[in-house]
Amino acid sequence: MIPILFAAFAAILVVSSLLVILHRNPVTSALFLVLAFCALAGIYLLLRAEFIGMVQVIVYAGAIMVLFLFVVMYLNLGHDIEGGVHIAVRRGLGWILGTVLVAEGVLLFSRGWGPGPVVPEGVLPPPGNAQAIGLLLYSRYLFPFEITSMVLLVAMVGAIVIARGRSASAPRPEGRGAARERGTATPGATPDAPGPGRGVPS
Amino acid sequence: MAALLQNPDLQFVLWTLVKIVVILFGLLGVVSYLTFAERKIAGHMQARTGPNRVGPFGLIQPIADVLKLFFKEEFIPAGANKVIFHIAPMLAVIPALVSFSVIPIGPGFIVTDLNVGLLLFLAMSSIGVYAITLAGWSSNNKYALLGGLRSSAQMISYELAMGLSTVGVLLLAGSLSLVDIVHAQQKMWFVVQQPLAFVIFMITAFAETNRAPFDLPEAEAELVAGFHTEYSSMKWGLFFLGEYANMITISSIAVTLFLGGWNGPWLPDSLKFLWYFAKLGALIFFFMWVRWTFPRLRYDQLMHLGWKVLLPLALLNVVVTGCSLYWVLNR
Numbered sequence: 456m457i458p459i460l461f462a463a464f465a466a467i468l469v470v471s472s473l474l475v476i477l478h479r480n481p482v483t484s485a486l487f488l489v490l491a492f493c494a495l496a497g498i499y500l501l502l503r504a505e506f507i508g509m510v511q512v513i514v515y516a517g518a519i520m521v522l523f524l525f526v527v528m529y530l531n532l533g534h535d536i537e538g539g540v541h542i543a544v545r546r547g548l549g550w551i552l553g554t555v556l557v558a559e560g561v562l563l564f565s566r567g568w569g570p571g572p573v574v575p576e577g578v579l580p581p582p583g584n585a586q587a588i589g590l591l592l593y594s595r596y597l598f599p600f601e602i603t604s605m606v607l608l609v610a611m612v613g614a615i616v617i618a619r620g621r622s623a624s625a626p627r628p629e630g631r632g633a634a635r636e637r638g639t640a641t642p643g644a645t646p647d648a649p650g651p652g653r654g655v656p657s
Numbered sequence: 658m659a660a661l662l663q664n665p666d667l668q669f670v671l672w673t674l675v676k677i678v679v680i681l682f683g684l685l686g687v688v689s690y691l692t693f694a695e696r697k698i699a700g701h702m703q704a705r706t707g708p709n710r711v712g713p714f715g716l717i718q719p720i721a722d723v724l725k726l727f728f729k730e731e732f733i734p735a736g737a738n739k740v741i742f743h744i745a746p747m748l749a750v751i752p753a754l755v756s757f758s759v760i761p762i763g764p765g766f767i768v769t770d771l772n773v774g775l776l777l778f779l780a781m782s783s784i785g786v787y788a789i790t791l792a793g794w795s796s797n798n799k800y801a802l803l804g805g806l807r808s809s810a811q812m813i814s815y816e817l818a819m820g821l822s823t824v825g826v827l828l829l830a831g832s833l834s835l836v837d838i839v840h841a842q843q844k845m846w847f848v849v850q851q852p853l854a855f856v857i858f859m860i861t862a863f864a865e866t867n868r869a870p871f872d873l874p875e876a877e878a879e880l881v882a883g884f885h886t887e888y889s890s891m892k893w894g895l896f897f898l899g900e901y902a903n904m905i906t907i908s909s910i911a912v913t914l915f916l917g918g919w920n921g922p923w924l925p926d927s928l929k930f931l932w933y934f935a936k937l938g939a940l941i942f943f944f945m946w947v948r949w950t951f952p953r954l955r956y957d958q959l960m961h962l963g964w965k966v967l968l969p970l971a972l973l974n975v976v977v978t979g980c981s982l983y984w985v986l987n988r
Contacts, residue, residue: 456666482741482794489787496780506833509776517783518813521790525809528794528802585773585833 468494689719736797749788749899752781763930796887804883819861821971839918
């Protein structure tokens with residue numbers, strides 16, 4: 456049962472990941488990336504990491520990819536048509552890096568290296584691994600956890616500063632609500648300040 | 658054949674399939690009659706009678722509506738992205754049905770008791786955003802696109818407050834499994850200990866289901882019909898189905914988290930599911946009542962409410978619950 460499901464999820468994951476980079480339409484690529492994240496969540500579920508699986512869907516498929524899609528749709532990107540020196544350089548770099556990667560893979564497989572230490576069979580994690588993750592995060596890994604939240608906070612503040620700096624220097628022509636509101640709102644405080652920080656339009 | 662039926666894997670799959678089919682068809686039947694209920698309630702709130710021509714008291718009306726939907730012409734706009742145009746209505750229905758699988762209907766009656774049941778609901782509600790966003794984008798219509806963009810902004814903003822409002826309940830119950838949360842409410846419903854979280858959850862529930870007063874994605878006065886302007890026939894029907902299925906799912910989650918699930922006095926264990934249905938019915942009536950009572954919010958009011966009122970209040974609720982729980986446990 457589990458090997459069949461694993462094969463199914465793995466096949467979906469590989470095919471959709473390939474289509475992310477091979478498909479010409481950016482919106483379709485983004486959707487295949489969502490599918491890849493969902494298949495990955497399925498594999499996490501098979502490994503009895505339910506918490507990670509669900510968080511994978513909530514954070515990556517549900518929040519980050521929606522914002523990606525949002526930007527792609529908002530800019531109305533069509534087909535990826537590029538030319539000139541830039542694309543030649545990029546293509547060349549891609550071929551070189553791809554060759555290196557394939558060579559590494561061939562080397563690893565030919566020497567028969569395993570992918571790191573394998574958890575011994577029969578030792579399954581206890582049910583309710585959300586508790587286990589929470590205990591670890593707030594005790595052993597408290598410092599990295601706090602550092603991560605600081606990094607995210609800095610990113611958020613930066614996004615808000617950039618968005619506010621732009622709207623304070625020149626009124627945005629596309630900000631329908633914001634432009635109309637400016638007369639009534641307190642100066643410097645756009646009514647939708649958190650919006651642009653997370654990619655949410657005003 | 659008998660030996661095959663002894664296989665535990667196969668038994669598990671068969672038994673789960675039976676439960677899924679029962680709940681799925683039950684849900685679809687309830688949805689079609691909810692449209693009837695909504696029209697009746699709307700009618701009586703506006704001093705009309707509502708549908709009363711088809712069958713006794715108009716009870717056959719939903720069946721006539723569905724038949725009509727099936728025979729409508731299916732229309733696809735010329736510039737539409739055809740594949741995504743077809744996928745979007747399915748995405749509107751499937752997440753709502755999937756999250757129904759973790760809702761405990763009665764003692765022991767649940768499709769699957771996942772130990773991260775609540776997270777599954779949150780994950781599915783965040784997948785549900787795609788339906789409206791993609792429908793709006795793939796229609797190649799400016800009203801649909803505006804509706805889709807509005808809805809993604811709205812649903813992302815309100816998802817945060819919704820997720821945070823459930824944290825208080827999780828702290829009290831000490832589990833993400835909805836069955837454990839229901840068991841933890843045998844003495845007292847969590848709405849008593851978490852009134853603020855309940856209010857925040859209900860407001861965000863209206864926003865997540867795109868129901869009035871948060872129906873900006875389909876604001877008919879400004880956007881024709883919003884994200885489903887170009888949809889017709891059964892594809893439009895699927896969006897309608899998705900809205901009602903979402904309403905049932907989110908009301909069920911509210912019942913489970915705050916109103917004690919199937920807990921209630923008097924009835925024996927085998928009939929406790931009646932309590933669940935009674936509470937669910939009351940909440941769904943509340944949804945309809947609100948829809949026909951309140952005017953729609955303006956877009957900047959919506960963002961203001963979500964980010965500057967509900968989110969800080971939900972955070973405050975988490976802090977207060979955490980501190981008081983610590984105080985009670987370490988007294």
